[in-house]
Amino acid sequence: MEQLSVNHLLGIKDLKKEDIELIFSTADNFKDVINRPIKKVPSLRDITVANLFFENSTRTKLSFELAQKRLSADIINFSASGSSVKKGETLIDTVNNILAMKVDMVVMRHSSAGAAKFLSQNVKSVIVNAGDGAHEHPTQALLDAYSIREKLGSVKGKKVLIVGDILHSRVALSNIFCLKKLGAEVMLCGPTSLIPKFIGELGVKVEHDFMKALQWCDVANMLRIQFERMDTKFFPSTREYVMQYGLTREKLEKVKKNIVVMHPGPINRGVELTSDVADSQNSIILDQVENGVAVRMAVMYLLASKIKR
């Protein structure tokens, strides 16, 4: 397989296992590239990418931007949380206005689930979803699985635990799709009020006892509590959340297992995990960040061949 089966990266749901493997093998090459003294390749020369961030982002945006620079793409950035909507401009109009300036690829983050898919149906451009509401965040899931593969040799057969607010998390959903496609076992853990009632039908286990879940897993992916997405209080207090689901050194020692600890960032230190865990040998959080650039380079490189000029 030399080509992706899709023309856009809208979600992991639409990818085949072979697509993911192709992205990983391509990312391997780019990871070598970004560790060289000269980190830049001309792969995307003369291709213009617009980064449209309708929702706040620091690291995903930086990671995409850096990946684009390493690939020698021309970049324009547009950040405006909901501003076009506020002014009455539709998403299609906003994007078409930008595309009229001859842009080839759009990387978009948006607060609405399905926004990337909607855009791909209505504008002529290659679309990369950088997160759409609580739907998908495909590049995050790719870099997470890539990091597991790097650390443990493969993803297949590994037991991956995802902890926290599953209900509002696009990272969780994309991770579930990606890990399942690659043959990992997935377990979800968190307050019952933050785990969708029907999530079990996606072929994942649900365990509300954090210690039992830790005992089970090889990898623990600690999701950030997304206070900004909650319009109701799904649990009484952060303190009580931490008591039950915060990952501490003591809990890790209790399970007597070498568990790989991940976090998509940004960390609420002392909430999802304590500082000593975040900075420990178990943690691959900074590898995730580094791999993010390589994986995003791979995605954009592979999608560039789909650009119709």
Add this chain to the structure above:
Amino acid sequence: MDLLLKNAHIIDPNSPFHNKKSDILIKNGKIAEIGKVNSKGAKIIESKNLCVSPGWLDVHANFCDPGNEHKETLQNGIKSAAKGGFTGVILSPASNPIIDSKSGIEYIVNQTKNSVVDVYPTGHLSAKGAGKDLSEMFDMQQSGAIAFTDGKSSINNTELIKLALLYGKKFNALLVLNAEDKNLAADGYINESKVSAQLGLKTRPIIAEDVAVATNLSLLEYTEGRLHLNNISGGRAVELIKEAKKKKLNISADAAVLNLVFNDEEIMGFNSNFKVLPPLRDEQSRKALVAGIKNGTIDFITSNHEPQNIENKLCEFDHAEFGAAIIENTFSVLNTYLNKELSLESIIEKISIAPRKVFGLEIPTIKVGESANITLFDPSEKVVINEKSLQSLSKNNPFIGKTLTGKVLGIINHGKLSA
């Protein structure tokens, strides 16, 4: 003008000619002859598989007039209804301003006088649609309001529902409620299921309906009033209504066409034309609804016609408005998608006779001497749905681009033919 319907298959359980093929002569708006008819000068209507039935009635349509004439107008809404085979339409009071007083009712009555489609206005149950106080239901009824409802906005004020049920008893007011618990429905927009688990869209779970139906039925039992539950969408509600009917409570219910033919898998592609209220449910709920229609627990089927301009639909799914404008295709959709589950005869019954029974309207019959209130259709003819062929001003129709089976050929009402 005299009309001669040639070799028409009559579907009317109240007619001596039920399920027979015959010619029908209509003179001066009345059925003059049924049998082998030769009439010179009459306009002849024929089709390969011409069927006729008592004129259809839609009980839940929004024509958006006054206030949102860019979505639909009364006059064009009437044309859409006629194209859909409906000789009667009961309008939702959700215009702008809303209809919660005599003047609003009179506007609809005056604007729709003498049209081929009978238009029946409803008034808001609560004053200003605020869900707090009673509206002047008696006064509105005197001016022509056929029922009282807050439309899609469910009333969660149990005291108000109780008062309305009690107060309306004296003048036989029919209350139509959309049963949904607002706290549980929150501001969600799709069913909670395996589908929602994959989409990250905010859910409007079926429990919101279950709880509200149970509450409303308790209030009905207490007040011994008269209640119709509008657009039921799940199995638990069907069970509860069935029990209530067994207890001889004065209860009736309906389901919307899209909820009967589709499940929430349609949402997988984020198609906003399937963003409707109540949301499409899972297959189990859909089957329970169809079973409810079959065993009579759910009395009839509505179009749930809700026009929306393109800007309200061609946008992010969560920003899109609810509704589908499908009054024109309601029959074709039922005939295409439900023909294995429901017979043609029962589909017709559920959009003609059954709703009239509930709303206390005279039931047209295909008998000599009766006024002709008739829908003409051919259940085997194919129709291609495209934007241009749609009469509705709004094109939020999920069937655009599709071919449906079953075509409405026209309606006859008040001595007029619309075909």
